[in-house]
Amino acid sequence: MSTRREAVKQALNHSTGFRSAQDLYADLRAEGSKIGLTTVYRALQNLHDSGEVDVLRTDDGEAVYRACATESHHHHLVCRGCGKAVEVEGPAVEKWAESIGAQHGFTEVTHTVEVFGTCAECAAACREGSGKRT
C-alpha cells in the first residue's frame, strides 16, 4: 500500500548489497524525498515481516537489509569490500544443520549461514595500488 514503503523497497532494489536503515534514509533524502527516519525503520520492519527483504547483522551489530531475488531459502556471499551480495544455495548445509540438530536432540532447527570474502573487483582495486572503493 503505502507510498513510503514502496519508496524504501525501491531504494533497496537499486543496491546489489546490504544497506542499513540509516543508509537508505540518507539515499532517499539525497534524492529529494521528505521521508522520516522513523518511517524507514517501520517500512523495513514491515518488509522483513512479510518476507520481502532479508536482514542480517554486521560485526558491529548494525542491521542491514537486502531485497532478494528469490523467495526460497538461501544464503549470501557478501563482499566485505563493496558490500555486493550474491544469493547462493547450499543443500548440503541444510542437511548438515538438520542432522546436527537431530544428533543432539534439538527440534525446530534453524540456522544462519553467511559467507564473506573479497570479490574479484575489490581484490583487483586493492592490488593495483591505492585500494580505492567503487
Place this chain on the structure above:
Amino acid sequence: MSTRREAVKQALNHSTGFRSAQDLYADLRAEGSKIGLTTVYRALQNLHDSGEVDVLRTDDGEAVYRACATESHHHHLVCRGCGKAVEVEGPAVEKWAESIGAQHGFTEVTHTVEVFGTCAECAAACREGSGKRT
C-alpha cells in the same frame, strides 16, 4: 595477567551458554565483585582478540560471548530456550563455503554459521504444561 580479566573468564566458564557483557557484569556483582561494567567490556574484547572466547550477535544485535572448549575452528548449536550451546564441526560446510567463494571469484573467504533449535530439556519442559524455564 589482570585479575579482572580472569574473573570474567571464570564467570564465562561457569555457563554452558552464551552470555552478554551485561549478564556477566550482573553475575560478578551478584557474587560480590566490585568490578565495573567498562572493565567487563574491556576484558571481553581482550579475550576475544586473543581467541579465548567466541562471540556472536543475538537477533536484537546484542553481543554474546562464550568460552569454548576447543581452540580449533567450530560452530555452535544453540538452544533458543535455555541458551545452552554445543560446539559442533562441519567439514562439509567449510568446503562448501570455500567452493562457493571460489565459484564467484571471491578471495579470503570466511563464514559465520550458527544452528539454533530447542534442546530436548526445553522441549520437554514446554510440553509438560507450564512452559517453565530451567
Place this chain on the structure above:
DNA sequence: CCGAAAATGAAAATGATTGTCAAAAAGTGT
C-alpha cells in the same frame, strides 16, 4: 619506598533503534 606504565571504574558521550503523540493523508459512506 619511588616513579612509570598499565589497569580500573564512574560518568559522559555515542549511535542505532524504538516509543510517543499530534498532524497529515487516505478512505468511506452521504
Place this chain on the structure above:
DNA sequence: ACACTTTTTGACAATCATTTTCATTTTCGG
C-alpha cells in the same frame, strides 16, 4: 464536495548496549 474514522507519517524524546574520557588506583621494576 463533506464530515468522520482509520492509517500513515515524522519530529522529537527515550532506551539501551557499547565506547570514550579521564582521573584514580594498582602493579612492578629497581
